[in-house]
Amino acid sequence: MTERSTATRAATEHLRPDEVGMARAAELLLAGRLVAFPTETVYGLGGDATNGEAVAAVYAAKGRPAFNPLISHVSDVAMARRLGGFDPIAEALAEAFWPGPLTLVVEQAPGCPVSALATAGLTSIALRVPAHPVALDLLRDVGRPIVAPSANRSGGVSPTTAEHVLADLSGRIAAVVDGGATVVGVESTVVACLGGVARLLRPGGITRGAIERVVGMPLADAPESVPDAPQGPGMLASHYAPRAQLRMDAREIRPGEAVLLFGRERPAGIDGASVVLNLSEDGDLIEAAANLFAYLRRLDITGAAAIAATPVPQEELGEAINDRLRRAAAPR
């Protein structure tokens, strides 16, 4: 299976998550084709993790550099244990948070069938059991690990609806299963359980505090740079970026800026904004996370040259929200 040329590219099938649609999605995945599907965090671009060509096609469809490893999604812990070695910390975290928005990076199990392309040649592997009925059904039907990065063009804003997926990848992937808007809205938290230490590689849908309560000690932070061991796209400085230039922690608004508010505070200059969206009037971080990527896309398609985001507290899900805003704001 290879990418077809633009001229012969078939239309992307828009599947319903009913019996017919799910059977079709499983059939396509087993044939090495790419199928986007909803998870509780964002839509994933699925491909058979054990099929090197399918994994290569995932990188190609996204335009993603192949040195960035992918998460292998599985239907349950038993399947995860066949792919990776779980130390007591990993066991405790899987027990506490799976299915859910947590990705565990562990050492690969001997004979792990996942393509080396998916793990970018590392000896570790990223594993996740998603908490979405469509994702779980699909994983069970296929019976194989499925790699699934966010279903957007590399570097862009992650999709939280099937329409977002189609806007980015229509004609580049075989199908999308439409399960409506995702609920969490930011990607999974990535925790490495290697060498007896739990390390936070990417803040996400499960808060640092919740993980530390299970681990029983503070999480180590990700190393600043790991030249020989790429930590993945979520770790690239510029990522999740809209077309418009974004600045965060904005306390006053410049004329013509598109504005992403959080809470009830109205920054100076707000009346000169071209468009205003509020992540959460009530200052609810869960609601804000769920709205984040869809609102970035909505502000971006207004054609505004600049987006100003007002401060979001660096606590609970605010850590993941600020992480995504920081990367969206980073120089490209």
Ligand code: TXA
């Ligand atoms: O919520 C999510 O995690 C979504 C949904 C679709 O499941 N997926 C997602 O995948 O965000 P992606 O490919 O955009 O992010 C993969 C992350 C990278 O940022 C990287 O930190 C980590 O997983 N990763 C993957 N393999 C790794 C490895 N062997 N070592 C360290 N980090 C790894």
Ligand code: MG
């Ligand atoms: Mg992504």
